[in-house]
Amino acid sequence: MATPDETPRPGDLYFGFEAYQTFSDNDLREVLRTAMVVFDTNVLLNLYRYNAETRASIVDVLTALGDRFWVPHQVMEEFWRNRERALVDPLGQIQQTVEELEKLRSSAVDQLRMWVNRAVVSKADEAQVEAEINEAFASAAELLKGLIDETSVQRARSTQNDPVLSLLEPVLAGRVGAAMSSETYATAVKEGKRRVEAGEPPGFADIAKAARGGEGPSGDYLVWEQTLIEATARALPVVLVTGDVKRDWWRFEGGNARGPRVELAREMKSRSGQRLYFLRPDKLLEIADAVAVSVRPGSVEDIERTTRIEDEGAKERSHGGWTIEALEVLLRRLNYEAPVQEATIRFACQNDGYVSRDDVYRLGEYDPLRQLKGFTRPVNRIVQSAGSTDSECPLRLCSCSGSERAPESGSASNGDLDSKRRQDTDLTSGGLIGLETSYKSLEAQGSDFRYRMAGPSEMTLT
Structure with missing residues (x-):
């Protein structure tokens, strides 16, 4: 069995396929003793979300x-x-929890009053139970508010009073890479945007950042390019420590993150001659004894808890995070790989939300006898390859059986369309196709597609 310090030779089992090789914790300990260790942004920012003991363990x-x-x-x-x-994020999390508790308190009181109306209960007993409910929720809210000193958090806005900066300043001294030249930076940003549009790693999962200023969706690629340059200069294997588990960075098997994407591992090998390893921050602490560090009790659990909360929050935010600019980037990729479907979507947006069956055939220059079996598949495939899961899909075509009636105009929700989703069917007189995005849903019965606005803002694609 090959080990991390053994470079596969031409003709070996792992030569050219190093990204598929997995390692034990002891193997990773050996890597940690010799590799260049690179921290992603999320790990540094999460120091503000970890407790003091966990911060100290990481800095150690x-x-x-x-x-x-x-x-x-x-x-x-x-x-x-x-x-x-x-x-300030911890303050916002506590405030959100307090607000949720208030909703639960109000619901509990309502349930109590409904029960009282059906039971023989004295007003005094009702008042006592209601008072105890209010007192219990108020006590919990006060306990939560006391967990974080808001004054200290506000004071920490000053870099002179920030405990995280105090920890990082000495350990980062001389260990931050230099800025790229303006020419090199511009070239890298352009390449990053190209990769996003082409669905190439890393960065294509950040397509929703296309509308932002600065580097836009190219931030991940800039991190990657700078890491490649440094790895080449140092001639050391690279361990990237990141809390993000995104499909434009990680290789997934059976829903589990197994390691770097094959493309990234091969690019690292091609550019620098070095191997690439990924670690989550909790795994870094689990193998910290490799560098003679004794991790404080509870630190790994603290990181796991924070990661779990972040993952849940990301899923909640993802649905509304797609701007019109980001959808335009996605549509440009559709234009390369599924031009008829892209043209159909645009036609609907530009023509009061309707596309007739004849228009679809005209746009695709299809033979009138041709069936539209599998018409939705290219869109769904491209969107999924951009890193979107079913729960956070920004754009999805759905096919339904002709026996199910379409909802009335303006009445369908994404949930309604979800309940009707089927395998790809022919677009015939009885067919139903729906397009869902974060901001729109598209319905079609018979020969027409119908757009309906839904979401935080209306959008027009031109």
Whole structure:
């Protein structure tokens, strides 16, 4: 069995397929003793969400790594850009929890009063139970508010009073990469955007950032390119520590993140001659004894808990995160790979939301006898390859059986369409096709597609 320090030779089982090789914790310990360790932005920002013991454990590891610890310039750019937001995030989380508790308290009181109306209960007993409910929820809310000192958080906005910066400043001294030249930066941003549109890693999962200023969706590629340059200069294998598990970075098997995407591992090997490894921050602490660090009790669990909360929050935010600019980027890719479907979507947007069956055939220059079996598949495939799951899909075509009637105009929700989703069917006089996005749903019965606005803002694709 090949080990991390053995480079596969031509003709070997793993030669050219190193990304598929998995390693034990002991193997990873060996890697950690010699590799360049790179931190992604999310790991640094999460120091504001971890408790003091966990922060100290992570900084202990960074100190032990010495000069082998390195941070790309783009990571620091993103860190400073998002620092204050991360700083106050715990306050927002507590406030949100308190608001949810208030909703539950109100619901509990309502249930009590409904029960009282059906039972023989004295007013005094009702008042006592209601008072105890109110007191219990109020006590829980006060306990939550006391967990974080808001004054200390606000004071930490000043870099002079920020405990995280106090920990990071000495360990980052001399370990942050230099900024790219303006010419190199512009070239990298252009390449990053090209990869997003082409669905090439890394960064295509950030297509929703296409409308943002600066580097837009190219941030991940800038981190990657700077890491490639540094790995080449140092001639060391690379361990990237990241809390994000996105499909434009990780290779998934059976829904589980197994390691770097094959394309990234091969690009690292081609550019630098080095191997690439990915670690989650909790795994980094689990193998920290490799660099003689004793992790404080509860640190791994603290990271796992924070990661779980972040993952849940990301799923909640993803549905509304697609801007018109981001959809335009996606449609440009559709134009390359599924031009008829892309033209059909645009035609509907430009013609009061309707596309007749004849128009679909005209747009595709199809033979009148041709069936439209599988018409939805290219759109769904491309969207999924961009890193979207069923729960966060920004654009999806759905086919339904002709026996099911379409909802009345303006009445269908994404849930209604979900209940009617079927395998791809022919677009015939009885067919039903629906297009869903974060902002629109498209319905079709018989010969027409029908758009309906739904979401935080109306959009027109031109």
